[in-house]
Amino acid sequence: xxxxxxxxxxxxxxxxxxxxxxxxxGRKVLVLEAGSEVGxxxxxxxxxxxxxxxxxxxxxxxxxxxxxKTLELDKHGLxxxxxxxxxxxALSRDGPPLVLHGAxxxxxxxxxxxxxxxxxELRAQLLRYAGxxxxxxxxxxxxxxxxxLLDTASLGQTALALKKLGKEDMRDFLRVLLMNVAxxxxxxxxxxxxxxxxxxxxxLGSHLGPRSPTSLLGLYYRLAGETGGAxxxxxxxxxxxxxxxxxxRASAEKAGVAIRxxxxxxxxxxxxxxxxxxxxxxxxxLHARTIVSAINPATTFLDLxxxxxxxxxxxxxxxxxxxxxxxxKLNLALDRPPQFTDVDAAGHKGRLVIAPSPDxxxxxxxxxxxxxxxxxPVMEVTLPSLADPSLAPSxxxxxxxxxxxxxxxxxxxxxxxxxxxxxxxxxxxxAYAPGIGKSIVHAELLTPTDIETRYRMPGGxxxxxxxxxxQMLISRPVSGxxxxxxxxxxxxxxxxxxxxxxxxxGAPGLNAARRIIAMKG
Amino acid sequence: MAQxxxxxxxxxxxxxxxxxxxxxxxxxxxxxxxxxxxxxxxxLAKTQDWYNWAGxxxxxSLWDEExxxxxxxxxxALFDISPMTKYRIEGPDAEAFLDRVTLRDxxxxxxxxxxxxxxxxxxxxxxxxxTLFRLSPKRFRLCSQERHLxxxxxxxxxxxxxxxxxxxxxxxxxxxxxTSFAVLRDAGFAGVEKLKxxxxxxxPHDGGTVGISRTGFTGDLGYELFVPADKALSLWxxxxxxxxxxxxxxxxxxxxNRARLEAGLIVANADFTTAEHAIRADRLRxxxxxxxxxxxxxxxxxxxxxxxxxxxxxxRKLRHMLVGLEIEGNIPAEHAIVYHKKxxxxxxxxxxxxxxxxxxxxxxxxxxxxxxxxxxEDLWVEIYAMRELQYQKLMKRAKVVARPFIKxxxxxxxxxxxx
Numbered sequence: 036x037x038x039x040x041x042x043x044x045x046x047x048x049x050x051x052x053x054x055x056x057x058x059x060x061g062r063k064v065l066v067l068e069a070g071s072e073v074g075x076x077x078x079x080x081x082x083x084x085x086x087x088x089x090x091x092x093x094x095x096x097x098x099x100x101x102x103x104k105t106l107e108l109d110k111h112g113l114x115x116x117x118x119x120x121x122x123x124x125a126l127s128r129d130g131p132p133l134v135l136h137g138a139x140x141x142x143x144x145x146x147x148x149x150x151x152x153x154x155x156e157l158r159a160q161l162l163r164y165a166g167x168x169x170x171x172x173x174x175x176x177x178x179x180x181x182x183x184l185l186d187t188a189s190l191g192q193t194a195l196a197l198k199k200l201g202k203e204d205m206r207d208f209l210r211v212l213l214m215n216v217a218x219x220x221x222x223x224x225x226x227x228x229x230x231x232x233x234x235x236x237x238x239l240g241s242h243l244g245p246r247s248p249t250s251l252l253g254l255y256y257r258l259a260g261e262t263g264g265a266x267x268x269x270x271x272x273x274x275x276x277x278x279x280x281x282x283x284r285a286s287a288e289k290a291g292v293a294i295r296x297x298x299x300x301x302x303x304x305x306x307x308x309x310x311x312x313x314x315x316x317x318x319x320x321l322h323a324r325t326i327v328s329a330i331n332p333a334t335t336f337l338d339l340x341x342x343x344x345x346x347x348x349x350x351x352x353x354x355x356x357x358x359x360x361x362x363x364k365l366n367l368a369l370d371r372p373p374q375f376t377d378v379d380a381a382g383h384k385g386r387l388v389i390a391p392s393p394d395x396x397x398x399x400x401x402x403x404x405x406x407x408x409x410x411x412p413v414m415e416v417t418l419p420s421l422a423d424p425s426l427a428p429s430x431x432x433x434x435x436x437x438x439x440x441x442x443x444x445x446x447x448x449x450x451x452x453x454x455x456x457x458x459x460x461x462x463x464x465x466a467y468a469p470g471i472g473k474s475i476v477h478a479e480l481l482t483p484t485d486i487e488t489r490y491r492m493p494g495g496x497x498x499x500x501x502x503x504x505x506q507m508l509i510s511r512p513v514s515g516x517x518x519x520x521x522x523x524x525x526x527x528x529x530x531x532x533x534x535x536x537x538x539x540x541g542a543p544g545l546n547a548a549r550r551i552i553a554m555k556g
Numbered sequence: 557m558a559q560x561x562x563x564x565x566x567x568x569x570x571x572x573x574x575x576x577x578x579x580x581x582x583x584x585x586x587x588x589x590x591x592x593x594x595x596x597x598x599x600l601a602k603t604q605d606w607y608n609w610a611g612x613x614x615x616x617s618l619w620d621e622e623x624x625x626x627x628x629x630x631x632x633a634l635f636d637i638s639p640m641t642k643y644r645i646e647g648p649d650a651e652a653f654l655d656r657v658t659l660r661d662x663x664x665x666x667x668x669x670x671x672x673x674x675x676x677x678x679x680x681x682x683x684x685x686x687t688l689f690r691l692s693p694k695r696f697r698l699c700s701q702e703r704h705l706x707x708x709x710x711x712x713x714x715x716x717x718x719x720x721x722x723x724x725x726x727x728x729x730x731x732x733x734x735t736s737f738a739v740l741r742d743a744g745f746a747g748v749e750k751l752k753x754x755x756x757x758x759x760p761h762d763g764g765t766v767g768i769s770r771t772g773f774t775g776d777l778g779y780e781l782f783v784p785a786d787k788a789l790s791l792w793x794x795x796x797x798x799x800x801x802x803x804x805x806x807x808x809x810x811x812x813n814r815a816r817l818e819a820g821l822i823v824a825n826a827d828f829t830t831a832e833h834a835i836r837a838d839r840l841r842x843x844x845x846x847x848x849x850x851x852x853x854x855x856x857x858x859x860x861x862x863x864x865x866x867x868x869x870x871x872r873k874l875r876h877m878l879v880g881l882e883i884e885g886n887i888p889a890e891h892a893i894v895y896h897k898k899x900x901x902x903x904x905x906x907x908x909x910x911x912x913x914x915x916x917x918x919x920x921x922x923x924x925x926x927x928x929x930x931x932x933e934d935l936w937v938e939i940y941a942m943r944e945l946q947y948q949k950l951m952k953r954a955k956v957v958a959r960p961f962i963k964x965x966x967x968x969x970x971x972x973x974x975x
Contacts, residue, residue, distance in 0.1 A: 305858070308858060337713075342714030343857070343858060345858070346860045346861065347656075347677075347707060348860075349678055350710060350714075351710045524863075
C-alpha cells in the first residue's frame with residue numbers, strides 16, 4: 036500500500052468534494068467509506084423490489100456553484116435546465132392549492148392579486164437579504180482571532196453590500212435578521228397557505244417552530260442556495276440524489292482519488308499533538324500528512340480521536356453541540372400514482388407541501404418539545420418516479436417525503452412510536468390524496484434513530500448539528516474552531532457539521548479543501 | 557416577579573409549607589461556616605481576627621501574629637487547612653486522567669508520594685496550582701485553592717475514574733516547625749520518622765487512620781495531616797497534648813503567609829490571577845509566566861493547554877515573568893510598583909516582607925518581559941510608607957534573586973531532627 040498525502044474519512048458528498056478538490060490541487064487522496072457505497076445520506080437506494088428513492092436528501096436546491104465549477108460536474112453528467120425547476124405546491128384541505136412556480140415563486144398562482152403583489156415584494160426582499168448573507172453562508176467564516184487581509188476585505192464587502200441596500204432597507208434587514216418567520220409573514224402576507232409553506236420551509240430540518248425566535252434564518256439559509264444560477268430554485272435530480280453523488284465521485288476519481296468502501300475508521304492516530312493516520316476497524320493502520328474528517332464532528336473527536344488527546348474545554352464544547360434530529364423520511368412504494376386533490380399534472384411533479392398554515396406548523400412542533408411526535412405532521416412530498424420512470428416499475432410510483440416533527444428522543448421510544456407515527460402520517464396523506472393508503476405496496480419510515488444507525492448521523496440530524504443562530508458561522512461546529520482546522524495539527528473537518536451546514540451543497544467539503552491547500556496541508 | 561410580590565390570599569397549609577421551607581434554609585444565618593476544628597480554634601481566638609477562606613471562618617491571627625510566625629520557625633505551629641479544596645480521584649484511569657489534566661508527569665509520582673503541580677485551560681492559562689497526593693496506585697487526592705469540580709468532571713469524560721469533592725468530609729492540619737517531628741513522635745505516630753520530604757503514609761488514630769505527609773507551605777520541617785471530619789477534634793487534642801513541652805501553638809494565616817513568602821511559594825489569586833477568576837484578558841497567566849514552567853513535561857502525552865503553551869514558547873509570546881526581589885532597606889514593599897531606571901513602570905509586587913530569617917527585605921513581583929527575564933538591571937520599587945497620615949515615597953533599588961529566599965536544612969534532613 037503506497038501512502039497518501041490526505042485521507043478523507045467518510046464518503047458522503049462533502050467528503051468526496053473535499054477529496055476531489057484536494058486531488059485537483061495535486062494531492063494523493065484516499066477516501067475511506069464505512070458503508071458499502073459512497074454518498075452517505077445522498078444516495079439512491081432500492082427500498083422495495085423495483086422501487087428506488089433518494090435516501091434522505093431528495094431535493095437539490097443548494098449545490099454550490101463553486102463546487103459545480105471546481106469539480107466540473109457539468110462534464111460528469113450534472114446539468115440543470117430551467118425547465119426542470121420544480122414548483123412548490125402549498126396544499127390545502129379547504130380548496131385548491133397555491134403554487135410557487137420557477138425559482139422559489141417567480142410566479143405565484145392560486146392566490147388573490149393583492150397577495151400576488153405582496154408576495155412579489157416579500158420574495159424580492161427575502162432574496163435581497165439572503166444575498167447579503169450569501170457570502171457568509173458559503174465561504175470560510177471570518178477568523179476573529181487572526182483576521183487576515185482577505186477576511187477583512189470580505190467583511191468589508193458585506194458592509195458595502197449592506198450599505199448598498201439603502202438606509203431603510205438596511206435597517207429593516209437588521210430588524211428582521213433574528214425574527215421568527217411567523218411574525219414576518221404576518222406583517223406582509225395574508226394567505227395562510229402561502230404563509231404555511233414559508234413557515235414550513237423556514238423550519239425544515241431544525242428543532243424550531245415558526246414562532247421560535249430566529250426561525251427566519253432557516254428561510255435565508257434555503258434562499259442562499261441556488262440551482263442553475265437561480266436563487267431558491269429546486270430540482271429533482273434524474274436518477275435520484277445518488278446521481279449527483281455519482282457525478283461528484285466521477286470527478287473525484289478522474290482527479291485520481293482512491294475510494295475504499297466498507298472501510299470504517301476506528302481511530303484517528305495522534306502522535307505528539309498531531310494526527311498522523313487512521314486505524315481501520317480491522318486493525319489496519321494508514322498514514323497520511325493530512326486527515327480530513329467528513330463525518331460528524333462529535334464522532335470525530337469523542338470516538339475517533341478520543342477525549343484524551345484533546346483539551347477539556349474543547350470536549351465540553353463538542354459535547355454541547357445540539358444534534359437531535361426532528362425530521363423523519365418516508366418512502367412509499369405505490370402500485371399507481373396518487374392523486375392529490377385539485378393538483379394538476381405539473382403540480383404532481385412538483386414539491387407538494389402539507390403545511391396548511393403557520394398555526395398548523397406551530398401546533399405540529401409543540402409536542403416535539405416534550406418528546407412526542409406531531410399528531411398531524413407537516414411534510415414535503417415528492418413523486419420522483421413521475422419525471423424519472425427508472426425509479427419505479429412501469430405504472431407504479433415512488434413517494435418520497437420529509438416529515439416533521441419526529442423528535443429523536445421520543446418519550447415512548449421509536450420502537451413503540453414508529454407504527455403510530457406512520458399511521459398519523461398516512462392519515463394526513465389520505466386527507467390530501469384520497470385512496471393513497473390502498474395503493475401502498477411497501478412503506479419505509481426512517482425515524483431519526485433509524486437515520487442515525489443507517490447513515491451514521493448522531494441524533495439522526497442531517498445537518499450534523501442544529502442549524503440555528505448559536506451554531507452557525509463562527510460557532511460551527513464550536514466557537515474558536517469554525518475554520519475547518521482543529522486543535523490537532525493535521526486534522527481537518529469537512530462535513531455538514533462545519534460551516535455553513537447541511538443540505539447537498541458541497542460547501543463544507545470545498546471550503547475545507549481550500550483551507551487545507553492554503554495551509555499547505 | 558410582579559406576581560410574586562402581589563398580595564393574594566394564601567391558605568394555611570401553604571403558609572405552613574413556606575415556614576417549613578424557610579426553616580430548612582437558614583444556612584444564610586451562618587455567614588462563615590466553621591471547620592471541624594472550630595471549637596478548638598474559637599477557644600484560642602483571642603484576637604477575633606477572622607477572614608473568609610473558601611466560605612469558612614478562618615483566623616488571620618489567634619493571639620499575636622509576630623509570635624505565631626516565630627512558632628513556625630522555632631517551635632511547632634498548628635494551622636487548620638480544612639477549608640482547602642480537596643478532591644478524591646479514584647479508578648483504573650486515575651493516573652491517566654491526572655496526567656491529562658495537570659502539567660507534571662503523574663506516572664512518575666509513586667504511591668505514597670506527593671508533588672506540587674498546576675493545571676491549565678485550553679489556552680494554556682493556569683486554572684490553579686495545588687498538591688497531588690498519590691494515596692495508592694489508583695487513588696489520589698488533589699488539593700487546591702479554588703474549586704474545580706465541573707472542570708474535573710468534564711475532564712473525566714472518556715476516563716474510567718470517579719471524582720468526588722471531599723473538602724468537608726476530610727479535615728486537615730498543617731503541623732510545621734522544627735519541633736513538629738518530635739511532637740508527632742511523642743503523640744505516638746510510630747514510624748513517622750521514616751517519612752522523607754514529600755512522602756506520605758497512614759497511621760492509626762482514634763479507631764481510624766490519619767494520613768500524614770511530610771509536606772507544608774513554610775519551607776520548614778513540617779507535616780500535613782488528613783483525617784475524617786469526625787476524628788478531627790481528637791487529633792487536635794492528641795497533638796496539642798503531645799506538644800506542650802515542644803511549644804506547640806495554633807496559628808492564623810498571617811504568620812503562615814510570611815513563612816510561605818520566605819520559602820518563595822506563590823498563592824493563587826494573590827500572586828497571580830487564576831484563569832477562571834480573571835476578568836481582564838491580560839491578567840491570565842501561563843505557567844511559564846508565574847515561575848511554574850518547570851512543571852511542564854513535554855515528554856509525556858497530551859495535557860490540557862499543551863498546544864497553546866508550546867505555541868507561545870515557540871513564538872516567544874510569553875509576556876510576564878514572576879521573580880523574587882531583594883529590596884534595599886527594611887520597609888516592606890507590599891504592592892509597590894516596579895520601575896526600570898526609576899521611570900518606566902514594568903511590574904508590581906504581589907507579596908513583600910522584611911524576612912527575619914533571611915535578614916533581607918524580600919518580595920515576589922510580576923514583571924512585564926523582558927524585565928525579570930533578560931533585563932534584570934536597574935530595577936526599582938516605589939514604596940509608599942505611611943507615616944502619621946503622610947506618605948513617604950521611597951524609591952528603592954531591587955535586585956532579582958533566586959527563590960526560595962531561605963533554605964532550611966531541617967526541612968529535608970533525614971532522619972528529621974529531634975528538638
